[in-house]
Amino acid sequence: MLRGPPRDRGDARRRPGAHGRRDARRRQRRPRRAPRRADSQAALGEGFLDVRRDGRPVNRVHPQPPIALTIAGSDSGGGAGIQADLHTFAAHGVHGTSVLTAITAQNTRGVTAAEPVAAGLVRAQLDAVLGDFPVAAVKTGMLGGAELLELVAEYGQADRLPNLVVDPVMVTTTGDPLYAGDPAAYLGGLGPLATVMTPNLIEARQLLGREIESVEEMREAARALATYGPRAVLVKGGHLDRDGAAAVDVLWCDGQMLDLSAPRVATRNDHGTGCTLASAIAARLALGHPLPQAVAGAKVYVTEAMKAAAAWRLGTGRGPLHHHHGRKSAAL
Numbered sequence: 001m002l003r004g005p006p007r008d009r010g011d012a013r014r015r016p017g018a019h020g021r022r023d024a025r026r027r028q029r030r031p032r033r034a035p036r037r038a039d040s041q042a043a044l045g046e047g048f049l050d051v052r053r054d055g056r057p058v059n060r061v062h063p064q065p066p067i068a069l070t071i072a073g074s075d076s077g078g079g080a081g082i083q084a085d086l087h088t089f090a091a092h093g094v095h096g097t098s099v100l101t102a103i104t105a106q107n108t109r110g111v112t113a114a115e116p117v118a119a120g121l122v123r124a125q126l127d128a129v130l131g132d133f134p135v136a137a138v139k140t141g142m143l144g145g146a147e148l149l150e151l152v153a154e155y156g157q158a159d160r161l162p163n164l165v166v167d168p169v170m171v172t173t174t175g176d177p178l179y180a181g182d183p184a185a186y187l188g189g190l191g192p193l194a195t196v197m198t199p200n201l202i203e204a205r206q207l208l209g210r211e212i213e214s215v216e217e218m219r220e221a222a223r224a225l226a227t228y229g230p231r232a233v234l235v236k237g238g239h240l241d242r243d244g245a246a247a248v249d250v251l252w253c254d255g256q257m258l259d260l261s262a263p264r265v266a267t268r269n270d271h272g273t274g275c276t277l278a279s280a281i282a283a284r285l286a287l288g289h290p291l292p293q294a295v296a297g298a299k300v301y302v303t304e305a306m307k308a309a310a311a312w313r314l315g316t317g318r319g320p321l322h323h324h325h326g327r328k329s330a331a332l
């Protein structure tokens with residue numbers, strides 16, 4: 001290596017003793033070597049964060065991020081779908097991979113057009129991602145209809161979709177339909193493969209074919225949906241009691257019921273809350289959080305992302321969340 005003459009750093013740095021003290025400090029602060037790990041463990045992709053036994057994260061930096069996969073549709077407005085999922089993964093320090101299932105022309109006011117991606121191309125994306133990356137968690141969003149749902153289920157049945165978070169996307173916040181198939185196909189196809197399913201109130205009603213009007217009925221719905229095989233069901237209450245003080249979701253997990261309540265944020269910017277919540281759960285599972293803590297932590301993340309974007313006017317309708325709240329811009 002070529003070396004030039006030592007650079008003149010100014011007189012202040014040449015004071016006697018200054019270098020000696022700095023060198024001593026440098027010696028003390030030797031770069032820490034990454035802990036040795038078995039190759040198989042490294043291949044699983046450790047996260048930026050470890051977790052304590054009680055599920056709280058330990059702030060220890062790992063050499064590389066874990067990997068999550070989102071199988072979802074594109075939202076041209078950037079607030080929901082693939083775009084929200086990748087923001088959320090990045091905000092969690094998780095590397096995001098994506099399989100695009102549909103393209104929607106969408107903004108904060110609604111969906112004006114939507115087309116599914118051909119099944120062969122969805123399969124090719126799945127093979128490309130799963131054949132190369134050690135994916136640690138997967139989230140499904142818009143699947144559009146029975147054909148792609150069955151295709152995704154095929155990969156789940158082959159044990160290729162670990163820590164599977166199924167958001168049974170059927171309609172947008174603005175009421176536009178995003179799923180053309182039979183809702184029951186969700187339960188039969190992906191129910192038994194899901195680590196957790198996250199229907200909103202409207203989706204839970206369609207899946208079960210009954211009204212759900214209260215938190216108690218949400219709890220009954222979660223129990224009923226769990227009989228189709230997922231380890232956990234989170235029924236989201238964003239659409240219940242919109243003028244109330246709290247946004248209450250219910251989680252049925254490993255035979256236990258948990259109410260997850262957060263202060264309701266007064267904002268019109270609630271576009272993509274469900275996508276963000278499901279991908280935050282997947283990101284946390286990829287980081288190694290236990291399931292109930294992953295869900296509870298994801299709920300806190302969504303609430304904070306809503307609060308941080310509450311005053312935004314990014315479009316004229318229901319705008320997106322601030323996925324990177326609490327972080328400085330890379331441009332600063």
Ligand SMILES: Nc1ncnc2c1ncn2[C@@H]1O[C@H](COP(=O)(O)OP(=O)(O)OP(=O)(O)O)[C@@H](O)[C@H]1O
Nearest residue numbers: 173200236237238239247264265271272273274275
């Ligand atoms: N105004 C609000 N304040 C706080 N939390 C909210 C609010 N609205 C929704 N949430 C929370 O956001 C999460 C997503 O719930 P929601 O029922 O809105 O999902 P969704 O309808 O699938 O979302 P979307 O279709 O917009 O992606 C839940 O945890 C819910 O409690």
Ligand SMILES: Cc1ncc(CO)c(N)n1
Nearest residue numbers: 073074075080081142172
């Ligand atoms: C592409 C897409 N997926 C999911 C939703 C649900 O919020 C949406 N609005 N758009």
